[in-house]
Amino acid sequence: QSVLTQPPSVSAAPGQKVTISCSGSNSNIGNDYVSWYQQLPGTAPKLLIYDNDNRPSGIPDRFSGSKSGTSATLGITGLQTGDEADYYCGTWDSSLSAWVFGGGTNLIVL
């Protein structure tokens, strides 16, 4: 059972938009920045969004992040088949004194 809660899977057609939610508590999301990671099959995770809503260089603006209270959301527009991957949210938990991740969301582009 992960500290942060994500839907196990989401799906949408190419060109459409999808959002992935990440729910936590006051000791994690409510107290710190959220980051998002993309893990393509068989590869290491890659940073997509940091500090709630910032994109590292090289990440297209189709990817966006937001945070409100104890929840965060990853948005992906203009879906491409190459976006099929697992997506994870993460943040520091001050009660656990540990980094915590969501359980991951598998994105299917139909």
Place this chain on the structure above:
Amino acid sequence: QVQLVESGGGVVQPGGSLRLSCAASGFTFSSYGMHWVRQAPGKGLEGVAFIRYSGSDKYYADSVKGRFTISRDNSRSTLYLQMNSLRAEDTAVYYCAKDGPLLAVNFYYMDVWGKGTTVTVSS
């Protein structure tokens, strides 16, 4: 370019020990916090151990506390994870990752990841 390369994985019996290394290059290793993150087969990511840039503060997931020790040698730009009393549930790919901000007091995000090293605990 910025790179992290893990090594030291392998097959070990339950109760055994293993030491993982992560060689860093392309950035000033001593200025960044570092993480160990693992992924069991078919499962999600789990933060395992975290160390501040100076090495002065270390934190662990409850699942490994008292069994794993994170350390760093800033003169060698290398991160370590000493794993003792290994259990079957420690079987996973272990990634090292660099924390984002320079000289950060806390941990913020993981902007560089290695390719991982596989640890299998089995008799």
